[in-house]
């Protein structure tokens with residue numbers, strides 16, 4: 590899959606991949622909502638293996654990023670926003686999607702965290718592909734901003750507000766569809782949604798898309814090195 594991605598990438602195919610990755614992200618978040626926040630799982634003083642499992646989670650998230658860096662321009666290798674993703678996930682997102690409490694299921698909730706972090710990391714670092722395609726499509730458009738290392742200009746050049754609006758609406762709709770309690774009668778109860786569609790939309794608006802764009806800018810800044 591990676592080889593095909595690197596050989597035949599177009600803006601359309603990378604956007605298609607981002608759309609498919611929405612499904613993975615939303616399903617992984619829904620999976621995590623099965624457990625309460627389980628803060629004990631992240632408290633190193635409480636769990637004997639947590640130091641080890643923390644670093645395992647970290648290791649696997651970094652692997653995702655490193656795998657994508659390998660098949661792109663060398664500029665890709667040095668870009669890594671996992672520490673920010675980590676911080677946002679544990680301090681901001683997790684409290685929004687889980688209920689308070691502790692059910693002792695630390696291992697399974699940590700495995701769910703890993704799935705979420707990997708899906709988010711993959712999506713956000715996919716910004717390297719998006720940026721490479723945009724650069725290849727119109728190198729002249731980006732060259733002067735790259736030469737003057739103008740972050741703001743690059744950010745403007747790579748931003749498509751209408752695309753972002755569609756992303757926000759689509760992920761909210763997917764959250765509503767994927768998070769329904771499916772029953773055999775026709776009624777569906779909005780209160781029973783497993784995840785709040787507005788939170789998923791906010792996750793994309795405030796964190797996923799801005800971090801993807803940050804990766805795109807960082808990649809382009811180094812593209813002519």
Ligand SMILES: O=C(O)C(=O)C[C@]1(C(=O)O)C=C[C@@H](O)C=C1
Pocket residue numbers: 604607719747748749750752753756797798799801802805
């Ligand atoms: O589709 C693009 O052109 C992207 O760069 C991806 C993305 C996103 O993160 O979804 C980011 C920036 C654009 O403004 C629109 C969407």
